[in-house]
Amino acid sequence: MARLLGGLLLVVLAVTLLPGDWPAVDSGLTQSAFAQGAAKTETATAGIAAPKLTPDDYPRIAGVNGRIVVWLVAQLHLWFAAFVLAVPIFVFIIEAIGMSTRDKRYDDMAYEFIKISIAAYSLTAILGGFLVFSLIIFYPHVIQYLGAIFKDTMFYYALLFFLESAALYLYYYGWQWLQGGFRKWVHLTLGLVLNAAGTMLMFLANGWLTFMMSPAGIDPGGIFTGDVWTALHNHLWNPINIHRMVANVAYGGSIVGAYAAFKFLAATRAEERAHYDWMGYTANFIAISALLPLPFAGYYLAAEIYAYSQQMGITLMGGIFAWLFIIQAVLIGTLFLSANYYLWCGMARSEGAARYNRYIKYLAFVIVAAFLVWFTPHTLVLTNEELKALGGPYHKYLGPLGIMPAKNTAVNVMILFTALSFLIYRRANRIAMVGWAKAGNAVQVALFSAGIANIFFLGIYHGYFTNTVYKVASSIPQVITTLVVIAASIVIDAMMYRGAKEVAPLRWGRVPERAQYALFLLAVAFTWLMGLMGYIRSGIRQHWHVVGVFRDNSPDAFTPTLGYAANVVSVGTIIFMAMVIFVFWLSQVSAVKTTPAGFWKEQAS
Amino acid sequence: MRNFAAVLLFSLVTIGFFTWFSNFGIPQVDPAPPPKEEKLDLGAMTMEQFTALGERVYKGKGTCTLCHSALGGRAPLLQEAGAISKERLADERYKGEAEDMAGYLYESMVKPSAFVVEGFGKAGSSDTVSPMPDVSGGSVGLSDAEMKSVVAYLQKLGGYEITVEIPKDAVPETEEEATSRAPFKTAEAAIAEFACGACHKVAGEEGEVGPDLRKIGRLRDRSYLRRSILDPNAEISKGFEKDQMPADYGEQMYAKELEMIVEYLAALK
Amino acid sequence: MAMLPRIPRLLQAVLTVAVIYGGFRLVFDAILGQPIPASLMTMYMFFIVAGVFMVFTFTEESAREMVVPIRALVEDPSRKPIRNLVFVLVPLAAGGLTYMKMLPSFEAPLELRSIHPAPPTTVELYGKRFDLLKLENPFRKLEKADPEKFRELVAEGGAVYIANCQYCHGDKLDGKGPYAAALNPVPLNFQDIGTIAQLQESYLFWRIATGGPGLPKEGAPWLSSMPVWQEFLEEDEIWKVILFLYDYTGHRPRSWGHE
Structure with missing residues (x-):
């Protein structure tokens, strides 16, 4: 509680302490009525000019590298923010499920999710305040410029922050109090308010950073003349909003999954194991559900970056950052493999699953093969020997796998097969009793086969035998195919297995410990991946604070190598992990009671 | 505690692997440092030097070749831009105010939409709006002199007489401040x-x-x-x-x- | 029919990895003649091992079976001799690998090369400006119009090739001339389907006339030792050599007409 208040204070302090001379803030306050009248007619269009800085305008303090400090703090703030924004989303959904099914276990699990993340909210706020401070210290003119443009939103930001905190407190502390009937409805509404406030907070902050990437309301001379809404509603705002929303949910799921996994490993009693197994499964389910549409949100974002500026798009995909996408491929491959592995291991929970065990190797084969295609770079790293053996720097057979159509095809196949893993897991313990089960199965098989055939056709035909225009365009029908196949097969499955017979009781807790490590892998890889993609999102601005408007002339304006960036991300991940462990530890320390013998005076009664 | 240590070790090994791969699994490309903001000394420039400057701007700072190249096909090729400018000026779709080749080339840099070559317009605008930015502003930010030098280069490229003049007075003759001047106190x-x-x-x-x-x-x-x-x-x-x-x-x-x-x-x- | 003894799970896993690895080597090295570069192969195998591990450990029984032999090796008293052997061999192998890795070699450091240096649209050669987009081999049309004359020109081109080019590119045009072994990057193999068969004649004209120094900036680092042939050969001679290159290898130049 005190921690949260402390964090809050910090943020408010930071917001109000921002350089007092924001141009327009005091324009209305200090001018006489006469001057104001004059100002209205003459200075109504006075815009905000970006300062032209020199390296000496960036304070150097005690030899600390300002960029790395801001980078790390921003990233830590972002990790925590993503986590605390995501948790209420699925807590709300789980609570609603519990409410409609009247299954108390859902309600308890939702409560536990919010309980373990409660300390993370104050950490998010503290880190946010810290971020503002480090920006003021190391980049005073940048924050001043942005502050001048976004001053209105900062006020709403503070307001929303209060609203979110209030809703959070009521939601969390009132959980046991607001139970049953009308009270439960009130509680659920609180959850909705909490989520709405949190999401709006994120949208506001997204507006600030997308303005730096794709500024809007700038006249040809580089002067900002728009209003706050123009600045906020810039070209990349919505693509980033969508991408972050989906990614946050997947990320939050993976972190909670790691918590459940650890509790599972530490559990001593069977009920405890069962409980945390179920919790881990749910968290993994949430993570995968959000992970499947995530690549598409990413494509949308990348396409919009291209649409905003070809130059930025080429820097992103073809230029110096091209190899980053090979690292990204390794990480996303890791995510998919570990999520699948967890599902397969989970089949041990039921006796009926053994029927499906022999299919797993084919799933694994396809997913790994698709992953290898995705991972194959366009430009190969060759030793001189290999160069000679190949007769040139170009590989005849692997070369074609390096370009986009092959990768699009691979990732769609990977997503489809992950969905298939999940379908098989769902069926593992059940036998469909409806009369048309055979036909339903056939339809599903046909659906998947047709979908995969279509994805391959689109990828190979349009990717390699038509010109560039179709190459790019073919990725959209591929995505639609994937989504349609997944949605349709889930619907068919749901109808087919209505009233299905269970083969054997599902035994929560009967899952190998290895599966828990898959959950850890998911969480760690996700954290690291977010750090990496955060770097590129910010890095494609290159030597600009605000692209094309406000040049970065600091000594740190250079674009670092990927290795350098990866090292910073790794350090950040380790700090974040330490903090998350602290948050989880806090959540259980309140339940621990120590009774010291002979410490307190005996009271005669 | 043993679990905790195992999980910690596992996570650190994972992070270590990602770090290793990013450092050694892929080639480290050292990105070019940010471009220098050049100051032009136009006073003592011959037309050859001015044209060469245009070529540098065209291929470098101006980032023209990102789109105006045979590879991308995103924008018209400019080798014949000089010759075509006469037809352009006579075209009924032309919306600009230029009267000669140099004027047309210059105008197309600051008002790209004055004439949009068929097939190169912004999607959905049926060739009325050009996707090209005004290169005098934004992230390209060419000065008047730089744009004129590009005009000179384009004229030379087509083998025409260079009609654009070197602007003499565009850049005020300021003494170069020593870069490490101490800021004034008050x-x-x-x-x-x-x-x-x-x-x-x-x-x-x-x-x-x-x-x-x-x-x-x-x-x-x-x-x-x-x-x-x-x-x-x-x-x-x-x-x-x-x-x-x-x-x-x-x-x-x-x-x-x-x-x-x-x-x-x-x-x- | 005699039952074959069931292969232990651990061995199965190892065999699977080995078979996949062997398959890669067989298909890419032996059959296709295009080996997978070691850097890529390492990552391929890393994820294949991970995939195999996943398949072999996702059920409890299978995982246990995988561990049993390893555990036995460490714990079973009767395995003492093998154990000692393994415990000596493993560190030795690790040491040996490290030694080999650290041993200084004469191998030049890796360099990233751009595979397709984009040609300029026009180029100044022989004091003239050539538009590479429209440029065509002036002798190409004789192939149909005057086959006899065409054969003559090809033969002349062959003479130019033997006098100038074969030292590096080889008398069979396979990039294995007497000097080839000393060069890096290696001289191009014109027999390969991935080289001149993918290019227009104008591209070849540009590359021959301007040589290594004429490579564009985006092709760097590219330390090609190809001479600037416009300083040694006449314009017509280059066009004749190009005729010869396609004629001898049986490839057709790429042209936009066919597509």
Whole structure:
């Protein structure tokens, strides 16, 4: 509680302490009525000019590298923010499920999710305040410029922050109090308010950073003349909003999954194991559900970056950052493999699953093969020997796998097969009793086969035998195919297995410990991946604070190598992990009671 | 505790693997440092040097070849731009005001939509809006002289007589400030050093060319003052003329000094 | 029919990895003649091992079976001799690998090369400006119009080739001339389907005439030792050599007409 208040204070302090001379803030306050009248007619269009800085305008303090400090703090703030924004989303959904099914276990699990993340909210706020401070210290003119443009939103930001905190407190502390009937409805509404406030907070902050990437309301001379809404509603705002929303949910799921996994490993009693197994499964389910549409949100974002500026798009995909996408491929491959592995291991929970065990190797084969295609770079790293053996720097057979159509095809196949893993897991313990089960199965098989055939056709035909225009365009029908196949097969499955017979009781807790490590892998890889993609999102601005408007002339304006960036991300991940462990530890320390013998005076009664 | 250690170790090994891969699994490309903002010395330039400058701008700072190349096919090729400009000027779809080849080429850089070659318009605009930015602003930010040099280069490329003239007076002949000049401590010192008083009535000086600044804080707010220094022509007060005040104080001043001067002026009431 | 003894799970896993690895080597090295570069192969195998591990450990029984032999090796008293052997061999192998890795070699450091240096649209050669987009081999049309004359020109081109080019590119045009072994990057193999068969004649004209120094900036680092042939050969001679290159290898130049 005190921690949260402390964090809050910090943020408010930071917001109000921002350089007092924001141009327009005091324009209305200090001018006489006469001057104001004059100002209205003459200075109504006075815009905000970006300062032209020199390296000496960036304070150097005690030899600390300002960029790395801001980078790390921003990233830590972002990790925590993503986590605390995501948790209420699925807590709300789980609570609603519990409410409609009247299954108390859902309600308890939702409560536990919010309980373990409660300390993370104050950490998010503290880190946010810290971020503002480090920006003021190391980049005073940048924050001043942005502050001048976004001053209105900062006020709403503070307001929303209060609203979110209030809703959070009521939601969390009132959980046991607001139970049953009308009270439960009130509680659920609180959850909705909490989520709405949190999401709006994120949208506001997204507006600030997308303005730096794709500024809007700038006249040809580089002067900002728009209003706050123009600045906020810039070209990349919505693509980033969508991408972050989906990614946050997947990320939050993976972190909670790691918590459940650890509790599972530490559990001593069977009920405890069962409980945390179920919790881990749910968290993994949430993570995968959000992970499947995530690549598409990413494509949308990348396409919009291209649409905003070809130059930025080429820097992103073809230029110096091209190899980053090979690292990204390794990480996303890791995510998919570990999520699948967890599902397969989970089949041990039921006796009926053994029927499906022999299919797993084919799933694994396809997913790994698709992953290898995705991972194959366009430009190969060759030793001189290999160069000679190949007769040139170009590989005849692997070369074609390096370009986009092959990768699009691979990732769609990977997503489809992950969905298939999940379908098989769902069926593992059940036998469909409806009369048309055979036909339903056939339809599903046909659906998947047709979908995969279509994805391959689109990828190979349009990717390699038509010109560039179709190459790019073919990725959209591929995505639609994937989504349609997944949605349709889930619907068919749901109808087919209505009233299905269970083969054997599902035994929560009967899952190998290895599966828990898959959950850890998911969480760690996700954290690291977010750090990496955060770097590129910010890095494609290159030597600009605000692209094309406000040049970065600091000594740190250079674009670092990927290795350098990866090292910073790794350090950040380790700090974040330490903090998350602290948050989880806090959540259980309140339940621990120590009774010291002979410490307190005996009271005669 | 044993579990904790195992999980920790597992996570660290995972992070270690990602770090290793990023450092050693892929080639480390050292990105080019940010481009230098070049100052042009036009006074002593021959036409050959001017054209060569145009080529450098065209291939480098101007980033023209990103789109105007045979590889991308995103924009028309410019080898024949000189020859085609006559047809363009006569075309009924032409919306600009240029009258000759040099004028047309220059105009196409600052108003790309004046004529959009068929098939190269923005999607959905049926070739009325060009996807090309105004290269005098934005992230490209070419100066007038740089754009003229590109015109010269394009004319040479097509094998035409170079009709564009080297702008002599576009860049004011300012003494190059030593880059490590110490910032002035007070606003008064800065105002004296930048010789504001030569034109303005300020800080005891009685200049006549520009507006009186002795009570400027009453009339103008800080954002207006700041803009007036960075971009003097943005708005001209009644009774004064354009292009009188140097436009490069933004480059000459440290941001700190600018803020000091703005603060000082705003306090004059 | 005699039952074959069931292969232990651990061995199965190892065999699977080995078979996949062998398959890669067989298909890419032996059959296709295009080996997978070691850097890529390492990552391929890393994820294949991970995939195999996943398949072999996702059920409890299978995982246990995988561990049993390893555990036995460490714990079973009767395995003492093998254990000692393994415990000596493993560190030795690790040491040996490290030694080999650290041993200084004469191998030049890796360099990233751009595979397709984009040609300029026009180029100044022989004091003239050539538009590479429209440029065609002036002798190409003789192939149909005057086959006899065409054969003559090809033969002349062959003479130019033997006098100038074969030292590096080889008398069979396979990039294995007497000097080839000393060069890096290696001289191009014109027999390969991935080289001149993918290019227009104008591209070849540009590459021959301007040589290594004429490579564009985006092709760097590219330390090609190809001479600037416009200083040694006549314009017509280059066009004749190009005729010869396609004629001898049986490839057709790429042209936009066919697509």
